[in-house]
Amino acid sequence: GRTLGILGGGQLAQMLALAALPLGVRVVVLEPDAQAPARLCAEHLCAPYTDPAGLERLAACDAVTLEFENVPVEALDALRGRVPVRPGAALLSRSKHRAREKEALRAAGAQTAPFVVAQSEADLQGALEQVGGRGILKTSELGYDGKGQRRVNTPDELRAAWTELGGVPCVLEGLVSFTREVSLAVARSAAGQVAFGPLVENIHRDGILRTSVFPANVPEGTEAQARETARAVAEAWGLEGLLTLEFFQLPDGTLLVNEVAPRVHNSGHLTQDGGGVSQFEAQVRAVLGLPLSDFAPLHPCAMVNWVGVAPVNEQEGGAQPDWDAIDALEGTRVHLYHKAWRSGRKLGHVNLVGPDMKTLRARLDTLERLIP
Ligand code: ATP
Ligand code: MG
Numbered sequence: 001g002r003t004l005g006i007l008g009g010g011q012l013a014q015m016l017a018l019a020a021l022p023l024g025v026r027v028v029v030l031e032p033d034a035q036a037p038a039r040l041c042a043e044h045l046c047a048p049y050t051d052p053a054g055l056e057r058l059a060a061c062d063a064v065t066l067e068f069e070n071v072p073v074e075a076l077d078a079l080r081g082r083v084p085v086r087p088g089a090a091l092l093s094r095s096k097h098r099a100r101e102k103e104a105l106r107a108a109g110a111q112t113a114p115f116v117v118a119q120s121e122a123d124l125q126g127a128l129e130q131v132g133g134r135g136i137l138k139t140s141e142l143g144y145d146g147k148g149q150r151r152v153n154t155p156d157e158l159r160a161a162w163t164e165l166g167g168v169p170c171v172l173e174g175l176v177s178f179t180r181e182v183s184l185a186v187a188r189s190a191a192g193q194v195a196f197g198p199l200v201e202n203i204h205r206d207g208i209l210r211t212s213v214f215p216a217n218v219p220e221g222t223e224a225q226a227r228e229t230a231r232a233v234a235e236a237w238g239l240e241g242l243l244t245l246e247f248f249q250l251p252d253g254t255l256l257v258n259e260v261a262p263r264v265h266n267s268g269h270l271t272q273d274g275g276g277v278s279q280f281e282a283q284v285r286a287v288l289g290l291p292l293s294d295f296a297p298l299h300p301c302a303m304v305n306w307v308g309v310a311p312v313n314e315q316e317g318g319a320q321p322d323w324d325a326i327d328a329l330e331g332t333r334v335h336l337y338h339k340a341w342r343s344g345r346k347l348g349h350v351n352l353v354g355p356d357m358k359t360l361r362a363r364l365d366t367l368e369r370l371i372p
């Protein structure tokens with residue numbers, strides 16, 4: 001049997017491990033948090049990402065992948081030449097840094113929102129006009145779920161946002177008036193075989209993904225455009241493994257790449273229950289060099305995130321979804337991450353299938369009301 005190492009032990013590692021097992025693949029995760037989700041379904045090396053013994057164990061795996069982009073460079077250095085790490089260090093150094101990522105996207109021929117890289121406060125001079133007058137200032141590193149970003153409408157707000165974000169290197173992006181947000185995953189083996197995930201439509205709330213729907217309600221030609229961009233990025237960046245592109249679609253149909261995740265993505269969770277190959281299986285296959293196929297659902301499906309919202313009262317420890325009603329609703333599948341409740345934290349998701357879009361939409365309206 002093969003063994004796959006994963007840097008990180010969160011819910012993505014949990015779901016990668018669950019997809020790997022039936023393929024005859026055992027999973028080992030290196031993850032310092034003793035309570036991390038993947039502890040229950042994989043061999044858990046509970047140690048820092050740079051722990052020599054932990055890295056020694058990963059080096060003995062057939063391949064190593066990751067579930068978050070901020071893997072310390074020292075860990076990647078320690079594994080270099082000993083075990084294939086997929087995606088590799090060069091791709092990760094781009095995708096974990098917004099400025100480098102945007103430059104590398106453009107070099108690969110992808111379109112992005114207008115942006116200005118700000119290394120220091122002086123770089124903010126005139127930047128807002130350059131991106132169209134309204135923008136979002138984002139830290140170059142470590143942001144996720146909308147953390148580390150501020151909307152700005154005036155040069156004064158821009159300077160205040162810079163200070164609030166800690167005076168660290170940032171990217172100022174023009175505010176995009178998009179029609180919708182969509183995403184697409186692409187998997188690529190070391191041998192160069194390419195496979196695509198579904199084009200999914202995403203709805204965010206407070207900077208956090210709330211709902212994803214497949215198929216996306218998009219104009220003709222959108223999926224082909226998304227695939228072409230994904231293939232170009234995968235090839236230009238030498239992808240081995242799986243990456244996901246987040247797009248903004250403009251009223252004229254143009255797709256701008258918002259950002260890239262070098263891994264399975266929250267918007268792809270609906271592939272678990274859509275009847276086809278899941279994004280998790282696709283990443284495992286791509287990383288280990290197993291045969292790849294496209295991994296789109298066979299039925300209309302959707303996903304709603306359960307994100308911790310402030311408790312109604314002290315005893316409750318956070319508002320709970322109405323689990324009984326969710327179980328009673330036709331087409332639902334619940335996925336929990338075994339995490340302690342915390343406000344703003346992703347705690348689980350519910351996938352939903354339907355025989356047709358009309359039925360799916362009706363069920364989705366109900367489901368969204370059952371999850372706070
Ligand atoms: P995650 O990694 O969890 O997806 P993040 O913190 O990296 O999130 P982004 O994806 O950059 O954040 O932004 C979060 C959301 O904010 C986007 O999905 C979009 O809804 C909105 N947003 C971000 N940038 C822009 C922009 N330039 N114009 C308009 N909306 C934007
Ligand atoms: Mg991001």
Ligand code: MG
Pocket residue numbers: 246258259
């Ligand atoms: Mg994002």
